[in-house]
Amino acid sequence: MNLSERQLRQKAMDIRISVIESLAAAGSGHLGGSLGLADIFTTLYFNELNHESQNPKWANRDRLVLSIGHVAPVFYASLAHAGYFSTAELKTLRKLGSRLQGHPATDHQTPGLETSAGSLGQGLSIALGMALAAKHDHAKHRVFSIHGDGELQEGSIWEAAMAAGYYKLDNMVAIVDRNRLQIDGPTEKVMKIEPLAEKLEAFNWQVHECNGNSIHEILSCFTKVRATTGKPQVIIANTRMGAGVAEVENDYTWHGKPPGQQDVDNFIAQVKQSYHENS
Structure with a gap:
């Protein structure tokens, strides 16, 4: 499925709205990172990944590993809008017995x-x-993974990065959500991770960077990824936590906070306005 840039922006808007609604219905969960990653997930599921929503275990599908599991709301919303299950099921987020x-x-x-x-x-x-x-x-599918920048403070990340570079796994694409915030505050104050690109290059990764909230730049980045061989690929996606909602953007206190029912209409209106301003 390859949508136009305008269609992708509209799909990202729909996914953001679903994130807001599902988290408000749940009364708990992680809003900031989910909104910030909506453009990345949209581009993956509606342009980049080789997948079949009606055949989820298709042998030739690309694999996507979500390492930062707390942004599950945007993952589920993307799956639903891509046809894996009904968008109505999103309202069961975090409910007892829900998938x-x-x-x-x-x-x-x-x-x-x-x-x-x-x-x-x-x-x-x-x-x-x-x-x-x-x-x-000798399989042809690729393996994608999505990581938070605060997560890169974990030692196991660098062990895996070293092995991937050593084995020249050019069928592997890691995406770093570089919003520069984590649950306790700015990453560079909690545990500095810069110079990030140079570190990854030293581990024999091909590094690409983009504005992770620009569909145009994300598409361009994936084009470069497809054209590179011989090394594992990493995209440092510079995003804004809470992208699309002014009250949430770049505020780390929204890392693990859901919108209240009183916020829903305002937040959705802002997401719609942001879409129309950029279309």
């Missing part, structure tokens, strides 16, 4: 999930194993 728990869990049989997520720092190792297996089997 859409606060962190993705494969034991709930949620269509489109490749792995469970929760403890940070594990996703790159999982993606590494999948990419190695694909190389061993």
Whole structure:
């Protein structure tokens, strides 16, 4: 499925609205990162990933490992809008017995999930194993993983990064949500991770950077990724936490806070206005 840039922006708007509505219905969950990653997820599911929503276990599908499981709301919203299940099911987020728990869990049989997520720092190792297996089997699919920048403070990330570079896994694409914020504040005050690009390059990764809230720049970045071989790829996506809602943007206190019912109409109106201003 390849949508136009305008169609992708509209789809990102729809996904943001679903995130706001589902979190408000749940009364708990993570809003900031989910809004910030909506453009990345939209581009993946409606332009970049090779996948079939009506056949989630298709052998030739690209794999997506969500390492930062707390942004499950935007993951679920993207899956629903891509046809894996009804958008109405999004209102069951975090409810007892729902397939859409606060962190993705494969034991709930949620269509489109490749792995469970929760403890940070594990996703790159999982993606590494999948990419190695694909190389061993001469499979053509790619393995994508999505990480928070605060997550890069975990040592296991760098062990996996070293192995991926050593094995030249060019079927592996990591995406870093570089919003420069984590639950306790700015990443560079909690535990500095810069110079990030130079570190990844030293581990033999091909580094790409883009504005992670610009569909145009994201598309351009993926074009460069597809044209590069011989190395694992990483996209440093410079995003704004809470993108689309002024009260949430770049405010780390919204890391794990849902919108209240009184916020829903205002937040959705802002998301719609942002779409129309940029279309």
